[in-house]
């Protein structure tokens with residue numbers, strides 16, 4: 001008994017229904033522990049060299065993990 005089904009066409013309908021979704025920034029703004037300015041990015045030049053942006057303060061690895 002052969003149970004072959006050659007006509008097995010899997011229809012993958014990947015339709016992304018985009019409704020009027022407004023992307024809002026996260027509510028919790030990360031503040032720089034050094035100057036208190038909102039941190040938009042963290043630049044890592046090494047395991048112990050992290051710089052917060054755009055203020056430019058240096059962060060410790062422990063502070064980076066909390067961001």
Ligand SMILES: [Zn+2]
Nearest residue numbers: 032035055057
């Ligand atoms: Zn800062």
